[in-house]
Amino acid sequence: MSIKLTLLKSGEQVVSDVKELVSEETVRGYVFKNPHRVQVNRTILLTENENDVDDRNVEITLSPWILLTEDEDILVSPEWIVTIVEPLNSIIEMYQEKLNGKVD
Numbered sequence: 001m002s003i004k005l006t007l008l009k010s011g012e013q014v015v016s017d018v019k020e021l022v023s024e025e026t027v028r029g030y031v032f033k034n035p036h037r038v039q040v041n042r043t044i045l046l047t048e049n050e051n052d053v054d055d056r057n058v059e060i061t062l063s064p065w066i067l068l069t070e071d072e073d074i075l076v077s078p079e080w081i082v083t084i085v086e087p088l089n090s091i092i093e094m095y096q097e098k099l100n101g102k103v104d
Contacts, residue, residue, distance in 0.1 A: 002017060002018055002019070003015065003075060003082070003083045003092050003095060003096075004016065004017075004018040004056055004085065004087065005016065005019075005038065005084065005085050005086070005087035005091065006030075006032070006076075006081060006083070006084045006085075007081075007085075008080050008081065008082060008084050009079075009080050009081075010077075010080070011042075012037055012065075013037070013038040014035045014037055014038065014065050015035070015036050015038050015062065015087055015091055015092075015095045016031055016032040016033055016034055016035035016036065016048070017030045017032070017033040017034060018032060018033075018084060019033070021075070023079040025079055025081055028078070029075050029076060029077055029078060030071065030075070030076045030078065030081065031073050031075055031076075032065070032073070032074045032076055033072055033073050034072050034099055035064070035065035035066070035074055036043070036062040036063060036064060036065055036095060036098065037062070037063050037064070037065045038060060038061075038062060038091065039060070039061040039062075039063065040058050040059075040060060041058065041059040041060075041061065042057070042058055042059075049088070057093075058060075060090075060091065060094065062094060062095060062098050069104075073094060091095075
């Protein structure tokens, strides 16, 4: 499994098992297996001193990328991909836990 974090032109961040569709040595598309949208919510801590604020405190939520489908494999056009990166280990663990707990 090659779990990647993908930034789409829409601004969405999607974590999934990503595979390239290659034809004639050119990437023609990507297959996202079990894609989940990564939503980042900032936690706001009210303190008396502005210097005490830690900008790295975030809450992460994973939800199925396309809610109204039972498809596990979704084809994505390369034109919609801004970049594909390695996710943080904590995101990989969260994603795997979510999939392992999935009810079939």
